[in-house]
Amino acid sequence: MLKFxxxxxxxIIPVILGISFIIFSIMALTPGDPxxxxxxxxxxxxxxxxxxxxxxxxxxxxxxxxxYMKDVIRGDFGISYRNRIPVFDEVFARFPNTLVLxxxxxxxxxxxxxxxxxxxxxxxxxxxxxVSLGVALILTSIPAFWLGLMLILxxxxxxxxxxxxxxxxxxxxxxxxxxxxxxxMATLIRMTRSTMLEVIRQDYIRxxxxxxxxxxxxxxxxxxRNALLPVITIIGINFGFQLGGAMVIExxxxxxxxxxxxxxxxxxxxxxxxxxxxxxxxxxxxLVNLLVDLLYSYIDPRIKSQYAKx
Amino acid sequence: xxxxxxxxxxxxxxxxxxxxxxxxxxxxNTELKEETGNNEVQSDPVKDSVVFxxxxxxxxxxxxxxxxxLTFMVxxxxxxxxxxxxxxxxxxxxxxxxxxxxxxxxxxxxxxxxDVKFHNGDQMTADDVVFSxxxxxxxxFTKRITGSMDRMEKVDDSNVKLILKYxxxxxxxxxxxxxxxxxxxxxxxxxxxxxxxxxxGTGAFKFVEWSNGEKIVFESxxxxxxxxxxxxxxxxxxxxxxxxxxxxxxxxxxxxxxSPAEADRNNLIDNENIKxxxxxxxxxxxxxxxxxxxxxxxxxxxxxxxxxxxxxxLIIGALEGNGAALESAIPTNCFGAPQNFxxxxxxxxxxxxxxxxxxxxxxxxxxLPTLYLDPTEVLQDQLRQIGITAEIEQMERGAWLQDVxxxxxxxxxxxxYSALVPDADQITYNRYHGDFVGGGNNMxxxxxxxxxxxxxxxxxxxxxxxxxAEYTKVSEIIRDESVLIPLYSSINGIAANKDLKGVQAxxxxxxxxxxxxxx
Numbered sequence: 001m002l003k004f005x006x007x008x009x010x011x012i013i014p015v016i017l018g019i020s021f022i023i024f025s026i027m028a029l030t031p032g033d034p035x036x037x038x039x040x041x042x043x044x045x046x047x048x049x050x051x052x053x054x055x056x057x058x059x060x061x062x063x064x065x066x067x068y069m070k071d072v073i074r075g076d077f078g079i080s081y082r083n084r085i086p087v088f089d090e091v092f093a094r095f096p097n098t099l100v101l102x103x104x105x106x107x108x109x110x111x112x113x114x115x116x117x118x119x120x121x122x123x124x125x126x127x128x129x130x131v132s133l134g135v136a137l138i139l140t141s142i143p144a145f146w147l148g149l150m151l152i153l154x155x156x157x158x159x160x161x162x163x164x165x166x167x168x169x170x171x172x173x174x175x176x177x178x179x180x181x182x183x184x185m186a187t188l189i190r191m192t193r194s195t196m197l198e199v200i201r202q203d204y205i206r207x208x209x210x211x212x213x214x215x216x217x218x219x220x221x222x223x224x225r226n227a228l229l230p231v232i233t234i235i236g237i238n239f240g241f242q243l244g245g246a247m248v249i250e251x252x253x254x255x256x257x258x259x260x261x262x263x264x265x266x267x268x269x270x271x272x273x274x275x276x277x278x279x280x281x282x283x284x285x286x287l288v289n290l291l292v293d294l295l296y297s298y299i300d301p302r303i304k305s306q307y308a309k310x
Numbered sequence: 311x312x313x314x315x316x317x318x319x320x321x322x323x324x325x326x327x328x329x330x331x332x333x334x335x336x337x338x339n340t341e342l343k344e345e346t347g348n349n350e351v352q353s354d355p356v357k358d359s360v361v362f363x364x365x366x367x368x369x370x371x372x373x374x375x376x377x378x379x380l381t382f383m384v385x386x387x388x389x390x391x392x393x394x395x396x397x398x399x400x401x402x403x404x405x406x407x408x409x410x411x412x413x414x415x416x417x418x419x420x421x422x423x424x425d426v427k428f429h430n431g432d433q434m435t436a437d438d439v440v441f442s443x444x445x446x447x448x449x450x451f452t453k454r455i456t457g458s459m460d461r462m463e464k465v466d467d468s469n470v471k472l473i474l475k476y477x478x479x480x481x482x483x484x485x486x487x488x489x490x491x492x493x494x495x496x497x498x499x500x501x502x503x504x505x506x507x508x509x510x511g512t513g514a515f516k517f518v519e520w521s522n523g524e525k526i527v528f529e530s531x532x533x534x535x536x537x538x539x540x541x542x543x544x545x546x547x548x549x550x551x552x553x554x555x556x557x558x559x560x561x562x563x564x565x566x567x568x569s570p571a572e573a574d575r576n577n578l579i580d581n582e583n584i585k586x587x588x589x590x591x592x593x594x595x596x597x598x599x600x601x602x603x604x605x606x607x608x609x610x611x612x613x614x615x616x617x618x619x620x621x622x623x624l625i626i627g628a629l630e631g632n633g634a635a636l637e638s639a640i641p642t643n644c645f646g647a648p649q650n651f652x653x654x655x656x657x658x659x660x661x662x663x664x665x666x667x668x669x670x671x672x673x674x675x676x677x678l679p680t681l682y683l684d685p686t687e688v689l690q691d692q693l694r695q696i697g698i699t700a701e702i703e704q705m706e707r708g709a710w711l712q713d714v715x716x717x718x719x720x721x722x723x724x725x726x727y728s729a730l731v732p733d734a735d736q737i738t739y740n741r742y743h744g745d746f747v748g749g750g751n752n753m754x755x756x757x758x759x760x761x762x763x764x765x766x767x768x769x770x771x772x773x774x775x776x777x778x779a780e781y782t783k784v785s786e787i788i789r790d791e792s793v794l795i796p797l798y799s800s801i802n803g804i805a806a807n808k809d810l811k812g813v814q815a816x817x818x819x820x821x822x823x824x825x826x827x828x829x
Binding site: 030031032033034036037038039040041042043044045047048050051054079082083084085089090093094149152153156157160163164165166167251252253254255256257260261264267268269 | 366367369370375377378450451453454457503506507521522523524525547548549550551553554555557558560561563564706707708709711712713715716727728730740746748749750751
């Protein structure tokens with residue numbers, strides 16, 4: 001098992017190298033001059049040229065990439081073109097906000113979505129089932145920015161219960177987390193319901209019933225565990241996705257997270273900042289994926305034996 | 311078996327628990343922040359704090375490295391200038407008590423105040439002023455402000471001399487911008503890079519904290535030479551979504567909102583707890599042509615388009631009526647803007663006739679790259695009326711600056727310019743002078759000797775009347791040659807809690823929180 005984990009960790013290296021090259025190429029080859037963007041329309045061409053020289057932008061793209069990677073290997077991710085601060089300081093300052101938001105977003109959606117999905121499946125075609133599927137449909141269809149603004153209008157402006165912007169206290173995270181959870185929750189309700197429905201028709205469930213097992217034991221012990229694999233996949237994918245920053249939600253709730261950082265940096269062609277944030281997210285997502293695979297093995301012993309063999 | 315199940319279920323949530331370590335750390339952070347928040351709440355009864363919403367993060371707090379309007383606005387709170395802008399826009403003594411020009415207008419001697427202190431407690435000296443000016447003059451970020459300046463020299467402990475390359479009409483306006491804010495030489499030399507995040511100036515507010523992407527906090531400087539500010543705590547809160555910012559203003563989370571969205575304007579005006587201030591900006595939007603190459607080297611074609619534009623409909627269609635039609639290429643708040651100037655007036659028949667005369671009786675199709683979709687869509691429709699099919703290409707700012715602005719690979723485009731100081735030179739000289747064709751600045755690629763001459767004279771004359779007359783001539787040449795078609799000036803708005811006094815809208819979005827006080 002340890003060998004498997006080690007192998008998976010080693011596989012992150014080529015992934016990171018590939019991603020770094022792709023992102024660096026995109027940043028270098030798309031139109032737009034970072035020096036001109038920093039200096040704006042008012043600067044003369046001589047100033048722009050001088051700044052390009054200062055920033056080392058006149059070197060060949062491949063040379064720049066290798067120089068950059070050399071520094072990265074030494075742990076130096078560079079200085080932001082725009083803010084002139086070490087990029088990792090900025091990424092680290094924002095990552096906790098993104099992590100907390102993603103954590104609560106996923107937790108809420110799991111805590112609400114999975115039980116509703118189970119109840120829906122167990123009580124198929126009941127009123128609960130119909131309502132929960134309706135709610136899931138609505139939640140999937142609502143755009144996050146709209147839901148966010150509506151929650152702000154209701155809880156912040158009308159009821160004056162919760163703050164609308166910022167990250168200063170735990171209260172600031174409630175509305176964004178609920179907004180973020182809505183979409184994933186809808187997916188989880190539908191996914192849990194459909195996999196549960198599939199599982200409870202299996203022979204081994206019928207066998208469990210024949211053995212005289214209680215309904216709760218059948219649902220939670222025999223059915224749920226087998227139904228969880230695809231659900232965990234969805235949770236893993238969404239969590240990874242949210243670690244990349246929920247740009248829309250961060251913007252609506254004025255939260256300094258990785259999503260807004262990446263978008264702003266891409267617009268300003270701030271290559272060091274874009275590279276650091278993307279690499280950071282790539283590593284985080286790779287680790288989450290690894291964790292998901294490990295979870296599989298604990299839930300399904302067959303997978304564990306495969307890992308052991310590999 | 312039971313233990314194993316518990317372990318299994320625990321692991322199911324291990325995915326989300328990956329956030330625990332970071333989340334845990336963050337919890338302690340948020341608790342700390344909550345305490346700070348409580349302190350702020352406790353100080354509310356005396357109401358001496360202001361939370362100011364801005365929609366982006368300033369690039370730096372180093373005045374000699376800032377070059378966007380938002381960054382300038384934040385710098386205004388931290389740094390003082392030799393000459394300052396008063397609330398009515400006139401220039402009054404700042405750190406310099408008085409100044410005197412040499413006869414040829416190329417040298418200015420400033421007498422400095424002797425009671426100015428830096429935020430770190432040090433006395434401000436003539437050396438700091440000389441250091442700050444020369445640092446600005448040598449910076450790549452400040453050339454539009456310092457381009458006319460050669461160097462500054464110390465005369466004695468209370469006098470400094472600024473030496474110009476040429477006599478420059480708007481030099482005093484330039485000196486009043488934060489690019490020429492006085493910095494502590496000691497602090498800069500101790501940590502040049504770090505200064506951008508830990509500035510030491512002489513201004514009304516001193517730096518406390520910068521939380522990346524979230525807020526920048528200042529407190530009043532008790533040794534400020536003009537007396538301590540009424541506002542003791544100033545927080546710039548970064549809220550990039552303008553609608554969220556408007557809600558935050560409405561529910562009292564912020565006290566001032568710079569540049570609200572046009573869509574929120576009426577709501578804010580109607581809100582009885584909020585006061586809305588606005589003024590015409592020094593920025594204007596235009597249709598620009600490549601006068602030198604391609605289709606629009608044909609003057610008749612440019613002229614045809616100038617008659618096809620209905621500015622009033624454009625403002626209603628693209629800005630919900632919240633703009634000011636501009637007929638000269640100089641915004642009305644700038645020195646030198648001609649009075650009652652008339653551009654080519656909307657006349658579809660005349661435009662069609664000119665189009666036919668230009669050789670396109672059946673119209674033509676053009677590519678129309680732009681940064682601004684709303685006005686361009688209205689313009690597209692107006693051009694269609696005379697038979698011109700415009701294919702809009704909305705571009706990212708970086709790409710537009712590269713392809714259109716710098717490399718001039720375009721025929722017609724829609725863009726905007728801002729005058730950093732309220733003087734026509736700032737928005738005309740580099741834009742239309744033959745010396746700046748290509749490589750940015752003169753993107754219209756015009757080189758008209760009479761225009762060059764008028765621009766030169768207007769720049770260097772020391773007689774304001776001569777300067778005004780030359781700028782009228784500049785506007786006339788731009789109109790007669792249809793070098794570029796000015797469309798409208800935007801309106802700068804600022805909304806604030808109605809009890810906060812001293813708030814003013816500004817043509818280049820400056821704000822002086824020192825003038826604010828709670829009623």
